[in-house]
Amino acid sequence: MNHSNATINLTAVARKLEPQGPAAVLQWAIAAYGSDLAVATGFGPEGIVNLHLASQIDPGVNVFYIETGLLFAETYTLRDQLQARLGVTIEAVYPELTLPQQAARHGSNLWQCDPDMCCFLRKVAPLRRYLAGKQAWVTGIRREQTPARAAAQVVEWDEANGLVKINPLAAWSAAQVWEHIRQHKLPVNLLHRHGYPSIGCRPCTRAVRPGEDPRAGRWAGFGKTECGLHAGNGRFPKGHKLPVGEGSV
Ligand code: SF4
Numbered sequence: 591m592n593h594s595n596a597t598i599n600l601t602a603v604a605r606k607l608e609p610q611g612p613a614a615v616l617q618w619a620i621a622a623y624g625s626d627l628a629v630a631t632g633f634g635p636e637g638i639v640n641l642h643l644a645s646q647i648d649p650g651v652n653v654f655y656i657e658t659g660l661l662f663a664e665t666y667t668l669r670d671q672l673q674a675r676l677g678v679t680i681e682a683v684y685p686e687l688t689l690p691q692q693a694a695r696h697g698s699n700l701w702q703c704d705p706d707m708c709c710f711l712r713k714v715a716p717l718r719r720y721l722a723g724k725q726a727w728v729t730g731i732r733r734e735q736t737p738a739r740a741a742a743q744v745v746e747w748d749e750a751n752g753l754v755k756i757n758p759l760a761a762w763s764a765a766q767v768w769e770h771i772r773q774h775k776l777p778v779n780l781l782h783r784h785g786y787p788s789i790g791c792r793p794c795t796r797a798v799r800p801g802e803d804p805r806a807g808r809w810a811g812f813g814k815t816e817c818g819l820h821a822g823n824g825r826f827p828k829g830h831k832l833p834v835g836e837g838s839v
Contacts, residue, residue, distance in 0.1 A: 612758035626725035628652040636730025645676040657682035660791035671777040726754035
């Protein structure tokens, strides 16, 4: 039962579904979009909850992650555990450039001098390419995570990527997410036990000190809080031109 996005009043759907909880949101999304829906995960606690709930509705649901080539070993272990436990296949979505190609064109360790550019090449552009073939995607966004996410709806239009965005956990607290993980004994990234509440690429993630904001360990020292996948800031970084054939958006 695939719907055309033009026929859906997303605000009305969001208003109706939010009180019914994340499982109902996913149930609706999977019924409405089928194979034109994809569930994203960065292997954080929210992504794990979404994967768990979606796999209970349809273990064949499209699931993907962005393979920057710079993830922690513990993240790959978790990916394998989740596939085994939930019976889902988690597809890797790759950037156009390998790390050596990126180093040759833009300099080595681009994340140190221009993390916006690096995130664009390794995350935002591959995501755009992948989502171009879909009608809707599922994210782990919660309103309380960052000011930029405070207005997120459980179902909304994603202007930056040009499709419907499903945020089943928009209204949940971190405590609710962790309670779900505990209740269902779901595997989590081992780095959480070592002071990493938010885990991304190795070069841009550090442990946080007690009392620090949970996302303080991401892009520390750069004043950057989002990779551009969600905040609508995934435009090509100012001052850069997109080389031909390299992640057209
Ligand atoms: S998180 Fe860091 S290493 Fe990963 S894509 Fe962004 S800037 Fe590059």
